[in-house]
Amino acid sequence: MKLKKNMNKLLLITPILFLCCTFSFAQKKTSKIQNMSALVDQQFKFASAQYKVLSKNVPEGVMPVTYNAQKDKVETSDTKWWCSGFYPGTLLYIYEYTKDPAIMIEAKSRLAILKKEKHHTGNHDLGFMMFCSFGNAYRLTGDADHKATVDTAAQSLSTRYRPIIKSIQSWDSSKNFTCPVIIDNMMNLELLCWVSANGGDKKFYEIAINHANSTLKNHFRKDYSSYHVLDYDLNTGDLLRKVNWQGASDSSAWSRGQSWGLYGFTMMYRFTKDKQYLDQAQHIAKYLIKHPNMPSDMVPYWDFNAPGIPNTYRDASAAAIMASALLELGQYSDKTLQKQYVNTAEKMIRSLASPKYRARLGENGGFLLMHNTGALPQKSEVDVPLTYADYYFLEALLRYKKWYL
Ligand code: GLY
Secondary structure (H helix, E strand, C coil): CCHHHHHHHHHHHHHHHHHHHHHHHHHHHHHHHHHHHHHHHHHHHHHHHHHHHHHHHCCCEEEEEEEECCCCCCEECCCCCCCCCCHHHHHHHHHHHCHHHHHHHHHHHHHHHHHHHHHHHCCCCCCHHHHHHHHHHHHCCCHHHHHHHHHHHHHHHHCCEHHHHHHEEECCCCCCCCCEEHCCCHHHEEEHHHHCCCCCCCHHHHHHHHHHHHHHCEEECCCEEEECCCEEEECCEEEEEEEECCCCCCCEEEEHHHHHHHHHHHHHHHHHHHHHHHHHHHHHHHHHHCCCCCCCCCCEEECCCCCCCCCCCCCHCCCCCHHHHHHHHCCCCHHHHHHHHHHHHHHHHHHHHCCCEEEECHHHCCCECCCEEEEEEECCEEEECHHHHHHHHHHHHHHHHHHCC
């Protein structure tokens, strides 16, 4: 009799419990989405106001690099600098979200001074310079002149391809290197793939694939961390050495380099659907997410093996690039991995958007993010704002909104 009564009670309670759990789970999910939606909105409204401050700090004819707090001055560069596309690119991302015409006016005036670099062949950074800027400008406006600029830039970049090593030469030869190829170069393949996929010469796509395959073969260690620089002999095609230039030591994992690799192989999978690129990106993601030296706020130290961890500098740019890459990788992965990638990216975004990393209005020279590290061994750009950190931070926010809200 007692057993029957208990059974009845259980039968009554189970569906109620089930309904309560489902309701609270759905509520939690909705409030999480609302939270992220509000966060994205806040960050873009802030970015619009903050970049108007930055624009006043950048004289005509040059591009912002960073902010020197001691001198209270935004440092600038000419348009040949590898970062010259990020400022117009960031303005275009802000415009994409806010549709603020003043932001578009500023973007257009900077695109005008950058355009001549479509003929630049002095570095491998044409993708960063011309695709983050004119690629976005074309995507948002459909202006054929922007597409023509991007097409010419791909041709200029392709002049640095060296068939004997099946790679693009990153930097010119110097006292330090003969023919250096750096992991960052994976990012510039997007320009080549996009132009081939949009009516341009198919040779750019071939170059990008050859370069990615050489990188896959030579740049990575067994644990899927990567070297920064590989130096080749252009007469024999031999690989001379594998080193780190911006990293802590030749055996360390320079954080931004790991982010470039993750982003690069994810992007190459987008264009090729070649499973080996997806596998590589997922292996890199695992290495990074599970790394014992990844801080709990998911904003990496400047190098995963930096001496002095935890008492050393962070690199917020590495987190911004990684977050953006993980959000795209989530699009190509199964549900379990997608959840892991999106949760990690969300954590990075929330950290970057917090007062610990994101500046207040009018401060930081007008840049969004603080605590980036450009090249610590060279004592250059340490713990400062940097244009590409802002660019990939906003790209991650747009990607989150587009795919996960
Ligand atoms: N491409 C140079 C850097 O990431 O510092």
